[in-house]
Amino acid sequence: xxxxxxxxxxxxxxxxxxxxxxxxxxxxxxxxxxxxxxxxxxxxxxxxxxxxxxxxxxxxxxxxxxxxxxxxxxxxxxxxxxxxxxxxxxxxxxxxxxxxxxxxxxxxxxxxxxxxxxxxxxxxxxxxxxxxxxxxxxxxxxxxxxxxxxxxxxxxxxxxxxxxxxxxxxxxxxxxxxxxxxxxxxxxxxxxxxxxxxxxxxxxxxxxxxxxxxxxxxxxxxxxxxxxxx
Numbered sequence: 001x002x003x004x005x006x007x008x009x010x011x012x013x014x015x016x017x018x019x020x021x022x023x024x025x026x027x028x029x030x031x032x033x034x035x036x037x038x039x040x041x042x043x044x045x046x047x048x049x050x051x052x053x054x055x056x057x058x059x060x061x062x063x064x065x066x067x068x069x070x071x072x073x074x075x076x077x078x079x080x081x082x083x084x085x086x087x088x089x090x091x092x093x094x095x096x097x098x099x100x101x102x103x104x105x106x107x108x109x110x111x112x113x114x115x116x117x118x119x120x121x122x123x124x125x126x127x128x129x130x131x132x133x134x135x136x137x138x139x140x141x142x143x144x145x146x147x148x149x150x151x152x153x154x155x156x157x158x159x160x161x162x163x164x165x166x167x168x169x170x171x172x173x174x175x176x177x178x179x180x181x182x183x184x185x186x187x188x189x190x191x192x193x194x195x196x197x198x199x200x201x202x203x204x205x206x207x208x209x210x211x212x213x214x215x216x217x218x219x220x221x222x223x224x225x226x227x228x229x230x
Contacts, residue, residue: 014176023153033108064170092178097170099167103163111149118141
């Protein structure tokens with residue numbers, strides 16, 4: 001039943017690539033934004049918090065359309081980028097960008113909660129001993145919040161694997177280029193006799209998402225035990 005066709009394998013491989021690129025590209029910005037929201041008070045903080053979480057409440061199609069308006073070949077920024085050879089619309093890189101935008105709120109929220117759970121007195125003690133803010137973050141905050149950072153990354157990866165609305169609006173559904181697993185499943189459900197193939201890809205999608213979550217739980221427990229032992 002799971003004998004996939006070459007086109008189906010392509011959709012699976014593309015989904016994994018898009019999800020991985022989206023997750024890794026979001027990781028450093030996600031940590032930075034989570035730290036800002038957790039540890040700093042500044043004008044516009046509520047606005048930043050709202051903007052970060054906006055994709056969670058907007059219809060995914062609206063997010064994809066906004067990306068198209070901004071980064072399409074005739075978009076506000078996309079036209080300038082296209083002149084230097086950087087194109088997102090209707091490319092797999094655009095699919096990764098859309099997935100990153102949709103998964104970013106989940107990533108930041110998990111990371112922010114983890115950083116807030118770190119005892120600020122430990123950071124203050126390190127600063128009192130002469131550590132610079134970056135050193136305090138790298139040696140105290142980051143290691144102690146690592147399980148939450150890992151959880152946020154996995155949530156973003158799982159979201160990217162299942163993202164459909166923003167992706168199909170921004171980059172369409174082009175086989176071999178932007179047709180990820182959700183788009184391939186949607187296409188197969190519209191084709192007579194495509195139910196079996198759609199079911200195969202659905203099972204693959206569920207298996208990949210569960211594997212990612214189980215791996216995250218395993219790594220988080222190991223990291224937690226090491227931190228506890230330390």
